Amino acid sequence: MxxxxxxxxxxxxxxxxxxxxxxxxxxxxxxxxxxAALELGRALGISPTIAQILIHRGLQDPAVAREYLEPRLSGLTIPDGMIDRSAAADRLARAIRARERIAVFGDYDVDGTTSTAILCDALEQMGGDVVALVASRFAGGYGLSAPALERVRATGATLLVTCDCGSSDHARVAAARAAGIDVIVVDHHLVPAEPLPANAFLNPHRPDCAFPYKGLSSAGLALSLAAAVRAVLGAKLDLRELLDLVALGTIADVAPLDGDNRRLVRAGLVRLAQPTRPGLVALREQAKMRAGGSLGGIDVAFRLAPRLNAAGRLGDPAITVALLRARTMVDARAHAIAIEALNEERKAITRRITEEAVAQVREIYDGRHDGGIVVASEGWHRGVVGIVAARLVDLFDAPVLAIAIEDGVGHGSGRTPAGFPLYDAIKACRGELVTFGGHQAAAGLSVRAPRVDALRAAFDDTCRTLRAQRGDVDTSxxxxxxxxxxxxxxxxxxxxxxxxxxxxxxxxxxxxxxxxxxxxxxxxxxxxxxxxxxxxxxxxxxxxxxxxxxxxxxxxxxxxxxxxxxxxxxxxxxxxxxxxxxx
Structure with missing residues (x-):
């Protein structure tokens, strides 16, 4: 999402x-x-403190612990079980050889923009005629909307690749096919039961996908697809140069940092710490991150990702893709300065709406937070309601839907404490909604303004029931x-x-x-x-x-x-x- x-x-x-x-x-x-910590520490050459942390994570065996401490790209899961990967690679290779125009269309968040940049960079280096497009939160919204499809058709592309969206866009995929555009969907969101009419559909959550690791973000899937195209064409392409973007997309999308993701992101962090990509050099400058300083997953999540998300929240996320693909420092710095201004605006808007939302919670719920919380208002910016929802979760320790109402329709985002099945709770309230989607930790939805009160009651009751079924959860x-x-x-x-x-x-x-x-x-x-x-x-x-x-x-x-x-x-x-x- x-x-x-x-x-x-x-x-x-x-x-x-x-x-x-x-x-x-x-x-x-x-x-x-x-x-035990002293013994493990001696075996691995680390302090007892780090060894004790490993023990808490179930890594008592020195060999298993060493694999965790030293993840290697050579340990990545063999991709043969990824359904439609070969079909997608063959179709892309054919398009490159025939000089067909390829439209790569990504979601407006960091996973969408990084996966778009990954595929565009890789396909162009292999000789592809590629045009990058990004969804707009304010002109069509998430996914392959009708306005988005018109933009694709205007490019003259005969092949469309969606990144981080498309799994639920059956009608638009069918419309693209009817217009003579082949479609490859690259996505990691939950998969509806209805078959998707795409030429190829890469999503590890497909019930018929035998690829065992289900945690890949769309950025990781984009890298895997690029590797498959490289193999078909026999092209020279150093995929390691794209690992910085994989790390950004994976961390920003809050994908699990285990298994294949741990291997990919660890390698990507090395490149992010000493970036050669002009856009990331410029982004670090704006974030005032010291050159040569340490960089970890938390730095990406809190210092880089919010800046990359700012354009998609408030304006045109195409500038994010332009930043990531900039070839000169002059262009990169210009994009980074514009993104920094948007990020400062985003922070000010978020502070105001959070204050209003907290006041609304206290007025409506009067100290009772055993169910779910819904806050909504006109005048709120839909681009920041996900952040507001997360802050309310921090404050009230309850599932939250935050909704911005515009022209009679509410556009909302949901967040939840760890372990609560948010998607299930929202799905149970679908009778009150126009659309919804996402996963158990974060989701998006739309609702007609007159139904907000009914949604609030239904969500509160549903969450209370689900929380009661889970029993007393240790929140310490x-x-x-x-x-x-x-x-x-x-x-x-x-x-x-x-x-x-x-x-x-x-x-x-x-x-x-x-x-x-x-x-x-x-x-x-x-x-x-x-x-x-x-x-x-x-x-x-x-x-x-x-x-x-x-x-x-x-x-x-x-x-x-x-x-x-x-x-x-x-x-x-x-x-x-x-x-x-x-x-």
Whole structure:
């Protein structure tokens, strides 16, 4: 779907910010095994702290743990089981040989724009006549809409490849075929039961697809298709040069960072850390990311992906594809500056709507959040409702639909706490909806304005029932390791890098220090907190996002909880703690 990235804080562990969040503020310490951690650490040449984190992730066996720490592209799943991959590659190869025009049409989110850029770059390097098109949130919306199909026809293309959309666009695919345009669909969203009338349909979620790894994003699928075309043509194409885009699309779409995705994204992060693509050099400049500094999955999710998404949220996402495909730094910087301006506008709009949405929740639900939450209003920007929904999830720990009403129709996005089946909940309310789609963690929908109240009641009841069926869910946050100089020392930055990519299905480990002595604590920036603490003989720099207000509660000794990151300012092997709580 569009709105694929709706992360709202630069840490996977949000700090408690309101009384509504008190249930999420509880912490529990995992049961640790220092002797086992010491033994595994010695076998792998890593600290007991990192070894204990591996043990918590079920990686007690040194051979299995080593494969996790050192993922290799050579371990990628053999793609033979991907249904229609060969058919799609053959049709693309035929188009390239015949100099047919190929239209590549992508969704407006990061997975859509990166997969579009991947295929366009690859096909052009193999001799293809390619035109890039991107969906518009404001002119047709998500997927292969009627306006989008008209744009495809206007190019004169005889072959259309959709990226990150198309699985549910049966009527438009059929219309394209009727107009003499062959269609290849490359997508990873849930697949309706009705057969899709495409010439080829690459989607690992197809019931008849034997490819065992189901987590690939559309960017990963685009790379696989490019590899298949290369094999058919016998072309010279270095696919490794496209791994930076695969990493961006995969992380931004909150795809699981395990299996094949872990292998692809780890390799892509290496390229993102030292980018050669002009557009990504310029994007890092706008994000004020230090050249040569560390870069991990969280950096991509919170610093790069929101900028790449900004154009699709507020304007024309074609500028994102232009940035990713720019050949000169002059063009790249011009695109990056325009995208940065859109991102600043996006942040201001998001702040305003979030404040209004929080007030609406408190007025409508009066402190009861055991079901689902629906907020809606005219005057809200549909491009940011996914972000707003995610922030409300953080605050109220409940499934949320946020809806922007325009001309009598509401355009909404849904987000949910981890583990809740959001797609099932929305599907149960389909009688109140015009359209819906997505997956269990994030979804989009449209609803006629007069039906919003009915949707609110139905969604609330459905979510309450589903949550009750799930039983009491432990909403406390686990502390993986309590640091101490003897058993669990502070790990080195190079060791933290072995855990990357961190994100979905591979969350940042949480550590704590009990009784740390505060050497310095001061507010910085716009309400943030900077601290220096010491435990044993170890000095640790700490940074708390939006935690400046807690300064008055900090004494000489504190318990600190958070996630460890490389300390780029100090450099070398230094690490810092991104605070989630100071107790």
């Amino acid at each position: 569009g709105d694929s990235v709706a992360l709202s804080r630069p840490s996977s562990v949000p700090a408690p910010k309101s009384p509504e969040n008190t249930a999420k503020a509880a912490w529990r310490e995992a049961e640790n095994d220092p002797p 946050k686990r502390i993986d390791v309590v640091l101490d100089a003897a058993s669990y020392p502070l790990p080195r930055a190079s060791e933290l890098a072995l855990l990357e990519p961190l994100g979905a299905s591979n969350q940042e480990p949480v550590v704590a220090v009990h009784g740390a002595r505060v050497e310095d604590a001061q507010p910085v920036g716009d309400g943030h907190l900077k601290m220096v603490v010491r435990f044993g003989g170890t000095k640790l720099r700490c940074f708390g996002w939006e935690m400046g207000a807690s300064l008055e509660r900090i004494g000489r000794q504190v318990d600190v909880i958070g996630t460890l990151r490389p300390d780029d300012w100090t450099g070398g092997e230094a690490v810092e703690l991104r605070l989630a709580a100071v107790l």
